[in-house]
Amino acid sequence: MTTATLPDTHADEGGPGWIRRNRMTLAPLLFLLPGAIFFIAYVILPILQSFQISFFRWDGLGEPEFVGLANYQELSTDRAFEVSLWNNLKWLVLYLLAIPGGLFIALFLNQTVAGIRIYKSLFFFPFVISQVVVGLVFTWFYDPTFGLLNTLLEGIGISPINVLGDPTLATYGVIIAGLWPQIAYCMILYLTGLNAVDPEQIEAARLDGAKGLRMLWHVILPQLRPATFIAFVVTIIGALRSFDLISIMTNGGPFGSTRVLSFYMFEKALSEYGFRMGYGAAIAVVLFLIMLVFIAYFLWSMWRQERGH
Amino acid sequence: MLRTTLTAAAALSLAAGAVHAQDSELSGTLTIFSDMSNPAPRAVMEDMAARFGEMHPDLEIELTIIDREAYKTQIRNFLTANPPDVANWYAANRMAPYVDAGLFEDVSDLWAEPEIADNLASTKGALTLDGKQWGVPYTYYQWGVYYREDIYEELGLEEPQDWETFKSNCQTMLDSGVKCFTVGTKFLWTAAGWFDYLNMRTNGYDFHMQLTQGEVEWTDERVRQTFANWRELIDMGAFIDNHQSYSWQEALPFMVNGEAAAYLMGNFAVAPMREAGLSDDQLDFYQFPAINPDVELAEDAPTDTFHIPSGAENKEAAREFLRFVVSAENQTQINSGDGLGQLPVNSQSSVDDDEMLNQGFEMLSSNAPGGIAQFFDRDAPAEMASVAMEGFQEFMVFPDNLEDILGRLEQARQRIY
Incomplete structure (x- = not known):
């Protein structure tokens, strides 16, 4: 097979005519094949399997028992699931604050003063450290008895608050911890984007009298569009996979108020007290459908861009 | 000994x-x-x-x-x-x-x-x-109340033998600005230790086993009595504040620093407490006292x-x-x-000559006629345990939510068993 894609030095002895005639089609297909096989085996098939398992009751050991839509029915009355869904939404909306936050810092740092590289790397630092460390640092920061936050609050005469122990505040506390590295990530994306901004256009805008916000909105931002798109994609993905911070900072608590769908799925299917594979799979399917909305949007906008060129 | x-x-x-x-x-x-x-x-x-x-x-x-x-x-x-x-x-x-x-x-x-x-x-x-x-x-290993002997002595308190003393001791400690119990419920199971003991002391070992095996409704009057006893302690302010934010290890410093006087825990908590500097004169152990005198004492020993x-x-x-x-x-x-x-x-x-181990061994071999339980999350099916322990934690923070919590647990019981 492979010989057929090699340069044909022996025209008369070459492979069968069909392969030779379709060389231009076959070669890319062959190159795609390994990737496609792995993609199907490790992405597509598991997705389909999740759909299948979600119709069963299964503890991962015994015989699966077909229960139809019972898992989904249970989801619709499960308050923990409802809380997780809302929390996912909070994450999606609030996490997007990382984009304007990153843009602001990038604009601020986009100047030439001595040692600017050091400042830039300091601002980028939170993204370099592991999410687990970020989670621990913020847990200590929020600690109701010894934490820095409450020491500061006390200093200005406000009574201490237990951010991670209060079911109404805990999710916001975790999201703020998540924003810290995410803003740094968006900042880096915008810094590189700003390097590519055309100085001639800025010069021209300046001659036309554009300044400040008008300059930013009408001249700079349109040129930063690719960076904004990428920042949007990574932030949405980051919000949907907000698992590690929750696991480290609150473990889903207090009483399940900080769970998101991915964490709830893990709890139900894979944690110490879980092993309800069918129910976990049903949660996974819901999460997948939510992601699908975004994936479809990203694919659509990329396709539109490519067609535009 | x-x-x-x-x-x-x-x-x-x-x-x-x-x-x-x-x-x-x-x-x-x-x-x-x-x-x-x-x-x-x-x-x-x-x-x-x-x-x-x-x-x-x-x-x-x-x-x-x-x-x-x-x-x-x-x-x-x-x-x-x-x-x-x-x-x-x-x-x-x-x-x-x-x-x-x-x-x-x-x-x-x-x-x-x-x-x-x-x-x-x-x-x-x-x-x-x-x-x-x-x-x-x-x-x-045994479970029971590990306490600061020196704090008890300073306040003139004795190891309680009954529920009334248990509570009056606690009130004395609270009056002198010491919390009665440290506990860290972030990972939930520590709250189940309290439930195990309160339920076994209120309703006995057999009832506790029936409950963990799903034969009794969570909305049963006897279960409510357990929570009512628990609530007395919560309303007194017996437990440290913000316990929902701490793991069991993170709750240890409160006891080591003398901000809380006791810890209902398994014997594994002794080693870190000793490492943190509590000497044998400062640390002692007592069996969780009887609440309902009609039920035999039973213990958790995973x-x-x-x-x-x-x-x-x-x-x-x-x-x-x-x-x-x-x-x-x-x-x-x-x-x-x-x-x-x-x-x-x-x-x-033979048991190693250790103050805590000796007391635990004596308690389990001669003073636990009711029976020996394994611990809530080993006696109950995993799924029931996870739902219930979350409810216990919520109860310890918002005791007013009890009706809602029990309803949820009962719903889970009907589905799981």
Whole structure:
């Protein structure tokens, strides 16, 4: 097979005519094949399997028992699931604050003063450290008895608050911890984007009298569009996979108020007290459908861009 | 203090000799998967494997130690895909999924041997499911109230023998600005320790077992009584504030610093408290006092176990290893202060001379007539445990939500059992 894609030095002895005639089609297909096989085996098939398992009751050991839509029915009355869904939404909306936050810092740092590289790397630092460390640092920061936050609050005469122990505040506390590295990530994306901004256009805008916000909105931002798109994609993905911070900072608590769908799925299917594979799979399917909305949007906008060129 | 003497050292060595005689025939490979991954347990496990290997020169022992938390999920995979000959696990309902799936070997034959039947009788119930035994215990530890002896003395308090004193002691402590109990409920199970004790003291061991096995409604009046007793403590402010933000380790400093005077915990909390600088004069132990005088005292004493997977290849050697593990001599050795620092299950073993262990041993062997429970999350099915423990935590923070919590638990009970 492979010989057929090699340069044909022996025209008369070459492979069968069909392969030779379709060389231009076959070669890319062959190159795609390994990737496609792995993609199907490790992405597509598991997705389909999740759909299948979600119709069963299964503890991962015994015989699966077909229960139809019972898992989904249970989801619709499960308050923990409802809380997780809302929390996912909070994450999606609030996490997007990382984009304007990153843009602001990038604009601020986009100047030439001595040692600017050091400042830039300091601002980028939170993204370099592991999410687990970020989670621990913020847990200590929020600690109701010894934490820095409450020491500061006390200093200005406000009574201490237990951010991670209060079911109404805990999710916001975790999201703020998540924003810290995410803003740094968006900042880096915008810094590189700003390097590519055309100085001639800025010069021209300046001659036309554009300044400040008008300059930013009408001249700079349109040129930063690719960076904004990428920042949007990574932030949405980051919000949907907000698992590690929750696991480290609150473990889903207090009483399940900080769970998101991915964490709830893990709890139900894979944690110490879980092993309800069918129910976990049903949660996974819901999460997948939510992601699908975004994936479809990203694919659509990329396709539109490519067609535009 | 009380120290079990070896009834007959001669009988022991005789038994050991008998074991030696059979051994030489064992050959092949014995694979052991263990979850004893913390430093001290790891050394104990490695030492046990080495000693067993010395007794059986022709037997090759392959020991794999897996991180204790990871083990809890990995066991499902390796029992089905690649079963070892011997594996660690826990007693009671925690065995149920594997017993039901036919993944654990029935070892009732071992339990019929007088050596085991007589000496391990106290945990036989915990290892029995469907009338058969599925493993053997190697260690357990007591639960109870660990308290700051010096604070109690300073305030003129005695170890409480009844519920009224328990509460009045607590009020005295609160009046002098010390919280009665530290607790960290971030990982939920610590709250279940409180529920276990309050429920067993209010309604007794048998009721507690019926409840964890799903035979009683969570909205039952008797369950409400347990929560009402619990609420008395919560309303007094007996527990440290913000306990929902702390793990059990993070709750220790409150006791070490003297901000809280006691901790309802398993014996494993003693080591970190001593390391944190509490001396034996400052630290003592008492049994959770009676609440309802009509019910017999029952205790939590989680038991760790060894099992033979039904897919094991060298079951003969595995059975011999189980016999070795439960022998009085071995249990004395592995549970000593240098080893696990816990209680041996074999009644012929001796307990290391440790203030806490001695009290625990005495309590479990002579003052727990009601029965010995394994702990809420081992007695109840995993799913029920996770829902219930979350409810306990919520109750401890918002006791007014009780109706809602009980309704939720009852709904879960009807679905799970």
